[in-house]
Amino acid sequence: MLPGSLTRRIGAAARRFAAEHAGAFSLEAAAGGQPPLLRCGGQVLNGDFAPIDRFTEQTGVRATVFARQGEDFVRIATSVRKQDGERAIGTLLDRSHPAYRALLAGRPYAGYATVFGRQNMTRYDPVRDAAGQVVGVLYVGLDVSGIPALGAAARLALSVVAAQYAVGALAWLLLPPLQPAWLAVSVALPLIVAALVYALAQRGITGPVAEGCAAAQRIAAGDLTTQMHVSRRDEVGQMLQAINGIGVGLTGLVSQVRQGAEGLRVATREIAEGNGDLANRTEQQAGEVNAAASALEQLTATVSQNAGHAQQVNGLMATVSRTSAQSSEAVDRVVATMTEMRDDAHRIRDIIGIIDSIAFQTNILALNAAVEAARAGEQGRGFAVVASEVRALAQRSSGAAREIRTLISASVDRADAGGGLVDAARVSMQGISGSISEVTRLIEGIATASGQQSSGIEGIHHSVERIEQMTQQNAALVEEAAAAALRMREQAAGLADATAKFKTAG
Template sequence: MGWFKNLKIARKLQLAFLAVLVLMTILGVFSISQLAKVKNASSEISRDWMPAQKKLGDIKLYFVRLRGTESQLAIYDGDVEAMNGLVSRSQAILSGLDKTMKDYQASLDSPQEREIYPKVAAQITEFLGEHKKIVAAFLAKNNGQGRDLFLGYSNKLYPQILGDLEKLIKINQEGGDAATAGADDTFSQSRVGILGLLVVALVIGMGLALYVARIIAAPLQQAVGIARRVAAGDLGAEIAVHSKDETGQLMLALQTMNEGLRQVVGQVRNGTDSIATASTEIATGNLDLSRRTEQQATALEETASALEELTSTVKQNTDNARQANQLAMAASGVAVRGGGVVGQVVETMEAIHDASNRIVEIISVIDGIAFQTNILALNAAVEAARAGEQGRGFAVVASEVRSLAQRSASAAKEIKQLIDDSVSKVGAGTSLVRQAGSTMSDVVESVKRVTDVVSEISAASNEQSVGIDEINRAVAQMDEVTQQNAALVEQAAAAAQSMQEQASGLASTVSVFKLR
């Protein structure tokens, strides 16, 4: 019956109900067939035997009444009115008897009736002939003849006819009894058969019901037990699938669900442990971060104060740099002008040096002239000495000229020395002036560079001032953000503490589940 287990529940129920319906159909068909037999027997009794008995009874009754009218005719001798009434009554009896006999003759069924009834009908015909004679005799007031006829052949036929009618009635009674017995037998057999089929149907139906209920209810009870174990937190149940129907699919789904829950709960348990550890670390870290954030906020406040002082200093430096730039620019102008003056001085010194060289040359010429004059004066003195008295004046003049020449030579030497000193000093001064010019050029370049540097310093100071203002704003924002961060860190610490508590609660909740 493994194939039956794997059927869908609807198909199982359909097959079970179909089997019950087949059994009920068999039972119904059998019952209907047996009821048809009982109906046929009842129809035979009601259609054949009972009407025949009634008709035979009516014939017998008509016959007895007709015989009674004959007796009454003998009694009512001379009473014409009573006799006429009896005659009318006998006519009605004869009419009913004739009709009943025709109906009975039309309904003859059994061979015995067909054998006996013609004889009875002939006897009745003979009896009716005698009856007419008796009535006619009494109506003619031949009472003696009437009594003779009444006690004669008619009296002989009467018991024979009654006996034959009783035979016919007995035949119909026996036929009815036989039909009744057949109906009873059919009913008994039907009852036994129906009861047997009913018992078989009940047994098969109960067996199918119990089997279907067992193969459906057992997995459902197992599923309910597993669901209760899962509801109680026990995920260690081993779920076996024995069929492919809805209950098997349910067990397979429970197996998949149990495995999934086992994995999920395991992961949740590990996750809650990790979350608890992480939340503890986060809470600790948040507390440390909160302290550091507060320290940072304090440091930022101090930094903001220092930056304000630095801003003031930088602004002063900017002003000083601006003034230094102005002074450097002024110094640069002065240095440029000084460089021009030094250049002019160099040119003048070079002109003086050239003039001094020329003076030296002139003095050299003068010294040469003085030397030659001295020589000439010496020669004149020699010549004056040679000339004697005539040359004395000339000797004096020559002596004076020589003295002047010597003095001129001496003055020229001194002038030359002075000029040489001046030339050397002018040369040294020129060299120094040139060096001063070069130095002044360097100073001018340096002043320009200083001016540029001071300009750059001034610009940088301005930018630094702007940057420090931005830094101040940034520090203010950082201070505000730090304050917000401190508040957020406190909130995060509280949230981490709450998360730790929730993780502990979740871990406690998850600990209810038993994985294995």
């Protein structure tokens, strides 16, 4: 089948397929990572295989409906089969496909293309929504893998034979044989055939090759948007398709390089900024670590001094504890002495009571003797004088005993009060002794903890010194990383400049 008839057939199939989808198109996002929903006239086209299969049965042409998904086109309904025989649903149009760039730009594409390993004469037509945005693609394709293709040499040979036959037949009809004119025609015939061959070669080989050379030169100059319409399958057509493929491949490569360079530029800028910030913070941290080391050194000295003071206080508290114990023993002895004195005072008061009783009885006896002496008259006068003296003596003894008893009672009361005070002092001394023991125990704990704290702080001080050393090393590494990031940024800028000369679609 000649390329012209293939082009006409695929064009008619494309118009028919488009007529079957004449409604308004709209695209809706789908949940769960599914392809977006493409509607035509309100009807969802996703998974609607029946109309497409019917179209293929009636025309012999395979068809596909693509929905746009970001910068890609995904097959949502198709009669195209993959190599394993499965329907090619959910697959993407390869970005290296010659139709990809044209469709993104909203242009149709017609020509040969390889679809899942099979050579097809294809046509891709973009469809738009009400806002004029490309939301999908209608595809029709005819498998021509089994149709033999005439090479350029075969076409030229056929063209020469046909031209020679046509010129000869024309001369035979117009001129009788063996006439002088026939001789002239015989001479001119090779020239005419040569001219026809040149014209055919110019149209079939030289022209396409020149077009391919021009396209290759534009691609070499950096214009990667260059694409040629290819409608032939011979060597020249394959060469032109290869040039198209080179442009598409270079476009993808340059786009990736640009994206990589831009990403590298942004990343290196962020790295440089981050390294600058990190360098500042590292220097600040180094200063803070140095200050912390100095503070820890002072703290170590203070804690060591506190530990020494705690040891001294512990020794003093031991002395105070011994003195308190001695004072407690002295108070105990005073308490015992006061108790003995109070007991003696009580006994003296009892004795004074006996003496007072004796004086009272003596006074009574003297009074009785005086009465008896008065009765005796003159004979009892001497006895009355003695009785009077004894009575006076008894009265003085009774008065003295009362005074002594008063003094002894006061002494006993004071001795009782002193005993109470001494008991209270003994209880207080016992409490003080217990408190001193508790304070001694606490100070011993403080001294032990201060010693341990001093050792711990010494270890922390050594750790902080190591951290300070590592921080200084980190600061040097950060400076090196910042310099490397700056060099990488310059290289990224150079890479971006190198790709800036290429012109790509979009």
